[in-house]
Amino acid sequence: MIDEMTTVLEPRPLSDFVETKYIKDITNRALSYIKAGFPVHFRGPSGTGKTTLAMHLASRIERPVVMIHGDEEFTTSDLVGGEHGYRIRKVVDRFISRVLKTEEDMVKRWVDNRLTVACKYGFTLIYDEFTRSRPEANNILLSILQEKMMDLPVGRGGEQPYLKVDPDFTAIFTSNPEEYAGVHRSQDALRDRMITMDLDHFDYDTELAITLAKARLTKQDCQIIVNIVRGLRESGRCEFAPTVRGCIMIAKTLKVQKLTPSKSSSAFMQMCQDILASETSRVGSKTNQDRVKEIVRELVAKELGIGKTIDVAEKAAQSTAAIETVDVKKEKKESESLAGVSS
Ligand SMILES: Nc1ncnc2c1ncn2[C@@H]1O[C@H](COP(=O)(O)OP(=O)(O)OP(=O)(O)O)[C@@H](O)[C@H]1O
Numbered sequence: 001m002i003d004e005m006t007t008v009l010e011p012r013p014l015s016d017f018v019e020t021k022y023i024k025d026i027t028n029r030a031l032s033y034i035k036a037g038f039p040v041h042f043r044g045p046s047g048t049g050k051t052t053l054a055m056h057l058a059s060r061i062e063r064p065v066v067m068i069h070g071d072e073e074f075t076t077s078d079l080v081g082g083e084h085g086y087r088i089r090k091v092v093d094r095f096i097s098r099v100l101k102t103e104e105d106m107v108k109r110w111v112d113n114r115l116t117v118a119c120k121y122g123f124t125l126i127y128d129e130f131t132r133s134r135p136e137a138n139n140i141l142l143s144i145l146q147e148k149m150m151d152l153p154v155g156r157g158g159e160q161p162y163l164k165v166d167p168d169f170t171a172i173f174t175s176n177p178e179e180y181a182g183v184h185r186s187q188d189a190l191r192d193r194m195i196t197m198d199l200d201h202f203d204y205d206t207e208l209a210i211t212l213a214k215a216r217l218t219k220q221d222c223q224i225i226v227n228i229v230r231g232l233r234e235s236g237r238c239e240f241a242p243t244v245r246g247c248i249m250i251a252k253t254l255k256v257q258k259l260t261p262s263k264s265s266s267a268f269m270q271m272c273q274d275i276l277a278s279e280t281s282r283v284g285s286k287t288n289q290d291r292v293k294e295i296v297r298e299l300v301a302k303e304l305g306i307g308k309t310i311d312v313a314e315k316a317a318q319s320t321a322a323i324e325t326v327d328v329k330k331e332k333k334e335s336e337s338l339a340g341v342s343s
């Protein structure tokens with residue numbers, strides 16, 4: 001019993017949790033599905049607040065929480081339980097003082113894992129990134145979610161070959177889209193048993209409120225950061241769109257260094273370029289990084305109002321440059337041929 005209970009979390013609202021209209025709306029919708037008896041699944045790109053929302057939702061359900069993180073190596077017994085431990089019995093016989101006789105025998109011991117604990121006691125299960133586990137490991141969930149029965153492996157003992165799922169049991173799932181590295185396709189049957197809510201990057205107010213809550217800079221400084229990150233995201237020119245984590249990293253770094261964007265613009269520029277180039281590239285290709293750094297440079301300059309006149313002229317020059325050297329050559333040829341015509 002004690003072993004089982006050590007895996008249980010007490011749901012408590014996070015101290016810096018931000019609840020904007022956007023968050024409230026998602027939470028209330030999810031809560032209404034949970035109340036109607038359906039598991040909820042938050043699906044979306046990295047950094048869209050899935051895990052945080054799942055924990056928040058769990059705290060609203062007001063039942064103890066067990067959390068599982070999807071893992072490629074998982075088997076069903078990692079979810080349900082197995083003969084993990086040994087009970088060791090040691091007998092020390094000192095009947096004749098000079099002879100030490102010991103006897104050990106080991107009895108395999110069944111330990112319920114988190115899923116079984118949640119089903120048995122009616123806790124809230126958060127299965128974070130469940131599609132990182134192989135689909136066959138998750139098969140056990142099919143009957144739990146539909147028939148409210150859990151098949152128990154033979155080794156567990158007990159009279160019944162199944163466990164009746166407590167009516168208070170609820171499940172919240174999160175996952176990244178299928179194109180993410182290390183993610184399996186979710187089984188159709190499993191997905192059909194849950195209500196999937198697709199999340200996207202936060203709206204402006206929420207992204208700003210989260211940045212403010214995490215770093216406690218001034219609102220104006222946070223606005224500058226959020227505008228830069230969102231500008232880069234909206235440019236659509238990154239391998240991976242930057243997330244609210246980018247805003248948080250920049251804001252926290254500024255905070256610890258006691259800097260502000262306007263008073264230390266070159267340090268701020270460097271920081272934004274480092275953090276955002278790192279966040280948006282997987283393999284670190286130099287071309288991608290240079291492209292991102294250039295866009296960030298423009299965005300920072302625009303936000304800080306530095307090099308504004310250059311900005312417009314430069315942008316025009318850059319957009320011509322972006323039409324690549326081929327165009328330059330073409331233009332050159334054209335002007336040469338025009339020159340030929342006029343002469
Ligand atoms: N409502 C919120 N209030 C405060 N902070 C939040 C809120 N939502 C998300 N965050 C913060 O934003 C960041 C990203 O959120 P989270 O980790 O929940 O995203 P995720 O979608 O689970 O990402 P991943 O797919 O990478 O696991 C975290 O630092 C988290 O603390």
Ligand SMILES: [Mg+2]
Nearest residue numbers: 050051052174
């Ligand atoms: Mg997460």
